[in-house]
Amino acid sequence: MTAEPTTREKLTLAAAELFRRQGYHATGVAEVLALAGVPKGSLYHHFPDGKADLARAAADWTADLIARILDDAFAPAPDWPQGVATFCHKLARLFELAAEANACPISALLFDGPQEGGFRDHAAALLDRLLAHAGAHAARLGAPDPQEKGETLLIAVEGAWTLARARRDSDVLRRLPGRLA
Amino acid sequence: MTAEPTTREKLTLAAAELFRRQGYHATGVAEVLALAGVPKGSLYHHFPDGKADLARAAADWTADLIARILDDAFAPAPDWPQGVATFCHKLARLFELAAEANACPISALLFDGPQEGGFRDHAAALLDRLLAHAGAHAARLGAPDPQEKGETLLIAVEGAWTLARARRDSDVLRRLPGRLA
Amino acid sequence: MTAEPTTREKLTLAAAELFRRQGYHATGVAEVLALAGVPKGSLYHHFPDGKADLARAAADWTADLIARILDDAFAPAPDWPQGVATFCHKLARLFELAAEANACPISALLFDGPQEGGFRDHAAALLDRLLAHAGAHAARLGAPDPQEKGETLLIAVEGAWTLARARRDSDVLRRLPGRLA
Amino acid sequence: MTAEPTTREKLTLAAAELFRRQGYHATGVAEVLALAGVPKGSLYHHFPDGKADLARAAADWTADLIARILDDAFAPAPDWPQGVATFCHKLARLFELAAEANACPISALLFDGPQEGGFRDHAAALLDRLLAHAGAHAARLGAPDPQEKGETLLIAVEGAWTLARARRDSDVLRRLPGRLA
DNA sequence: AATGAATGAGCTTTCATTCAT
DNA sequence: AATGAATGAAAGCTCATTCAT
Numbered sequence: 001m002t003a004e005p006t007t008r009e010k011l012t013l014a015a016a017e018l019f020r021r022q023g024y025h026a027t028g029v030a031e032v033l034a035l036a037g038v039p040k041g042s043l044y045h046h047f048p049d050g051k052a053d054l055a056r057a058a059a060d061w062t063a064d065l066i067a068r069i070l071d072d073a074f075a076p077a078p079d080w081p082q083g084v085a086t087f088c089h090k091l092a093r094l095f096e097l098a099a100e101a102n103a104c105p106i107s108a109l110l111f112d113g114p115q116e117g118g119f120r121d122h123a124a125a126l127l128d129r130l131l132a133h134a135g136a137h138a139a140r141l142g143a144p145d146p147q148e149k150g151e152t153l154l155i156a157v158e159g160a161w162t163l164a165r166a167r168r169d170s171d172v173l174r175r176l177p178g179r180l181a
Numbered sequence: 182m183t184a185e186p187t188t189r190e191k192l193t194l195a196a197a198e199l200f201r202r203q204g205y206h207a208t209g210v211a212e213v214l215a216l217a218g219v220p221k222g223s224l225y226h227h228f229p230d231g232k233a234d235l236a237r238a239a240a241d242w243t244a245d246l247i248a249r250i251l252d253d254a255f256a257p258a259p260d261w262p263q264g265v266a267t268f269c270h271k272l273a274r275l276f277e278l279a280a281e282a283n284a285c286p287i288s289a290l291l292f293d294g295p296q297e298g299g300f301r302d303h304a305a306a307l308l309d310r311l312l313a314h315a316g317a318h319a320a321r322l323g324a325p326d327p328q329e330k331g332e333t334l335l336i337a338v339e340g341a342w343t344l345a346r347a348r349r350d351s352d353v354l355r356r357l358p359g360r361l362a
Numbered sequence: 363m364t365a366e367p368t369t370r371e372k373l374t375l376a377a378a379e380l381f382r383r384q385g386y387h388a389t390g391v392a393e394v395l396a397l398a399g400v401p402k403g404s405l406y407h408h409f410p411d412g413k414a415d416l417a418r419a420a421a422d423w424t425a426d427l428i429a430r431i432l433d434d435a436f437a438p439a440p441d442w443p444q445g446v447a448t449f450c451h452k453l454a455r456l457f458e459l460a461a462e463a464n465a466c467p468i469s470a471l472l473f474d475g476p477q478e479g480g481f482r483d484h485a486a487a488l489l490d491r492l493l494a495h496a497g498a499h500a501a502r503l504g505a506p507d508p509q510e511k512g513e514t515l516l517i518a519v520e521g522a523w524t525l526a527r528a529r530r531d532s533d534v535l536r537r538l539p540g541r542l543a
Numbered sequence: 544m545t546a547e548p549t550t551r552e553k554l555t556l557a558a559a560e561l562f563r564r565q566g567y568h569a570t571g572v573a574e575v576l577a578l579a580g581v582p583k584g585s586l587y588h589h590f591p592d593g594k595a596d597l598a599r600a601a602a603d604w605t606a607d608l609i610a611r612i613l614d615d616a617f618a619p620a621p622d623w624p625q626g627v628a629t630f631c632h633k634l635a636r637l638f639e640l641a642a643e644a645n646a647c648p649i650s651a652l653l654f655d656g657p658q659e660g661g662f663r664d665h666a667a668a669l670l671d672r673l674l675a676h677a678g679a680h681a682a683r684l685g686a687p688d689p690q691e692k693g694e695t696l697l698i699a700v701e702g703a704w705t706l707a708r709a710r711r712d713s714d715v716l717r718r719l720p721g722r723l724a
Numbered sequence: 725a726a727t728g729a730a731t732g733a734g735c736t737t738t739c740a741t742t743c744a745t
Numbered sequence: 746a747a748t749g750a751a752t753g754a755a756a757g758c759t760c761a762t763t764c765a766t
Contacts, residue, residue: 007729023293025206029757041731041760050758103292110347111284112204112293127347151344152360159340163332166291166308179333188746210740222743222748231740369725385655387568391761403727403764412761465654472709473646474566474655489709513706514722521702525694528653528670541695550750572736584739584752593737730764738756745748 010036016058052114059109063126074137085177092173104161191217197239233295240290244307255318266358273354285342372398378420414476421471425488436499447539454535466523553579559601595657602652606669617680628720635716647704
């Protein structure tokens with residue numbers, strides 16, 4: 001039995017979904033409210049800074065999602081390369097979930113947001129946490145140069161998602177481990 | 182002797198610059214006109230479809246720029262890896278030119294544009310032309326699997342630009358050849 | 363030993379302060395609640411008609427304040443002119459209390475309030491009471507034409523406060539008795 | 544044959560009228576646009592800072608109006624007191640023009656406006672110009688202490704308008720010269 | 725009596741575009 | 746071809762108020 005999500009959660013999820021699919025600037029708060037099923041006035045009760053706050057919450061939520069996928073892929077892995085392979089397959093499935101306009105969640109959360117406020121620094125901090133997270137898995141699995149391993153994984157995944165999106169083909173992500181070898 | 186750029190060229194350049202730095206939706210036509218130094222009413226003579234036309238012209242211009250950089254890097258190269266190294270260094274310099282908010286020109290032109298019209302297909306075609314271009318250089322230089330070489334280069338460069346942007350550090354691009362080896 | 367003010371008193375004081383400083387329409391109920399340190403939901407228990415009620419209470423409180431200042435100035439005065447002089451000096455001190463944006467409390471309470479409801483008539487009645495109050499002091503002190511004396515005092519004080527405010531200089535009020543002579 | 548007023552003039556006049564009658568904060572830009580008969584989008588072409596710009600323009604227009612009334616009253620006057628009398632009668636007529644809610648144009652333009660931006664200083668400068676204007680007439684007519692004469696006139700007129708408004712009686716202004724004697 | 729979430733009408737402003745000259 | 750005024754839909758946000766606990 002799943003509890004009814006709170007208004008705040010509904011808004012965060014709707015924002016994360018729409019900002020990723022359409023981008024921050026291409027998405028209106030009215031769209032977010034409609035998808036969340038929440039009336040206009042409620043937004044500013046939970047997110048006093050409005051759309052910018054929504055972007056922060058969506059970025060946080062997305063970073064948590066990626067961290068969880070990293071853990072799911074690497075926790076049971078016997079070594080780093082097999083963890084990478086599992087991670088890429090999981091991302092390919094994530095890619096397929098949103099049929100149209102699959103912006104990479106990581107890029108989307110990092111680079112499209114309010115220009116004012118500390119959004120960019122906040123996003124950069126989230127990325128650093130993700131890189132540290134990946135690096136920790138690499139170290140635990142005994143990979144040499146664990147921090148660089150994490151960075152390389154991120155670079156590869158970001159680039160592959162871009163090509164997958166242009167081609168509308170999730171297999172670009174699935175074939176990524178082979179390309180890296 | 183460089184001729185005074187035409188109004189159309191001024192608008193295209195300004196649009197390419199701003200769309201890359203801020204994104205299509207975050208940029209207003211008024212900003213483009215101001216940067217181009219062109220009066221309000223002129224836009225629709227040169228770009229009858231307005232902002233969407235501007236996006237197409239900016240994407241074309243950017244694709245030409247990347248193709249030119251590819252040629253400059255690979256034409257004099259003795260083999261594929263050395264061409265890759267030169268290309269990455271040239272991109273690092275391009276990255277540094279726009280001090281702030283360095284969106285990757287390739288990603289920016291591909292994914293942020295008008296949702297209507299054939300923009301997305303147009304952008305995908307531009308990317309395919311760039312991949313073919315890179316693949317041709319790989320073939321000419323005798324690299325095995327030339328088409329895949331081109332794709333891998335694109336993936337690596339896209340991902341590295343992303344990390345470089347988050348870190349605000351062009352060296353991520355300069356160190357990319359070492360990482361690929 | 364001063365008792366802790368009631369919620370109603372806290373709200374009235376905060377409203378009187380803010381309505382005078384910024385005007386009724388420029389002040390949000392949220393601001394009043396914040397200054398009073400009272401939670402959102404409490405307002406409508408104490409002031410069922412909401413903001414309009416708050417305006418009435420603030421006007422009443424302000425009228426009482428002015429009446430008290432009149433009494434303090436004129437009760438010990440040997441004659442009308444000396445009472446006027448004391449009153450002007452007391453107002454100059456009141457002016458200085460609120461460093462910025464010193465709207466005259468009398469004007470503020472009279473003319474900026476809800477447009478509906480009997481607010482305007484209520485405020486006019488308060489002013490008449492103040493005029494009668496001043497007139498009574500004039501009569502008691504043996505001034506000729508006591509009612510007109512009260513009116514003239516009000517006119518002078520209102521006008522002087524206006525100039526003092528524009529000049530940000532309380533001395534305009536202090537020099538008023540000399541000007542009247 | 545009066546020329547059709549420009550859009551800018553229509554907006555300025557409508558704003559001056561409504562801001563005086565209702566106050567700056569109680570007036571919506573939509574009301575101004577409706578009274579001016581101008582579509583929404585045009586406002587920001589002529590007044591880039593929107594409502595705040597409108598307040599400045601309305602204040603300027605009102606200051607010019609008062610200066611003109613001063614000139615009309617004092618230019619033909621044989622001495623200062625007779626000029627004052629004429630001026631007060633002209634103001635009484637102005638008072639009657641706007642049947643309801645007759646805020647004093649001078650006070651309204653000075654004290655109710657945007658809180659940010661240099662509005663307050665701008666308004667204070669306008670008042671100083673008006674005071675200098677009145678003082679010049681006093682000097683020309685040979686009145687002693689001409690500058691103070693101007694200030695006293697302003698104080699009296701401001702205060703009298705306030706009482707006239709509360710009483711809804713323009714005669715307060717007409718009787719002002721007698722009171723000053 | 726007290727509380728914080730909920731509510732939607734209304735606010736000012738920005739937008740890409742069109743029109744008249 | 747060039748220009749600046751005009752246009753109204755839509756944007757993000759604030760508001761006083763009501764509701765459920």
